[in-house]
Amino acid sequence: MRNCLPSVPLSALDVSDSSPDVFLWKNSHDLPPGNFSAAKTWKSLYPPLPLVSWHNSVWYKEHIPKHAFILWLAVQNRLVTRDRLRSWGLNVSEVCLLCGAAAETRDHLFFNCLYSEAVWSAFFNHGTLTPPSNFNEVVSWVASPFTSVKIKTICRLIFQAVVYFIWAERNARLHTPSTKASHILVKEIQLILRAKLSGLDRTTHASSHASLLSTVHQPSFIYTWFEFFQI
DSSP states (O other): OGGGSOOOOGGGOOSOTTSOOOOOBOOOSSSOSBSOOHHHHHHHHSOOOOOOTTHHHHSOTTOOHHHHHHHHHHHTTOSOOHHHHHHTTOOOOOBOTTTSSSBOOHHIIIIISHHHHHHHHTTOOSTTOOOOSSHHHHHHHHHSOOSOHHHHHHHHHHHHHHHHHHHHHHHHHHHSSOOOOHHHHHHHHHHHHHHHHHHHHHHHHHHHHHTTOOOTTSOOHHHHHHHHTOO
């Protein structure tokens, strides 16, 4: 390694020949050489991208990973819908696999399609909740302020779950002869979300005991679910 270092006049060095070598690492272009830092080197090689407007609608603490992933694809319009397949030159039908009444696009599937609109609206029968049905508007809506943190969390979970299950049903109809009525899909989503909310309640309860905080007067996720969403 010494042979690889650039030659420096001895007069410029303030060390004796017996001094141990000290190797410094250039962690980034902006910082002076110093000790090696894996974190700083990673940030230099892969600088963080600016936050996008939909970040909080997709990636939040309580999200279900596989649901969040499908929504992440959807907000970037990267789901392989039939309009995209046709734009790549593939000779496929443009008709929506769920309703059979319109061309299949991302915005049609979520939630201009009669089938998906029935699934989405089934969760919002409480008079205080009036979500939009346009996909981009829903993305903004679930990130907007709510009167209750628990209601906001549940709305986010519903949005992701509905997108995930709608896309799964669409793919099932494409590759298999099976179909599910919209009310069956709603029941499956309700089952998944009740299990998720029960887990969140257990986590909250354990955290409150660990920190000696009382949550007696705070409604649980499950209580909020049955009060506002599964009436």
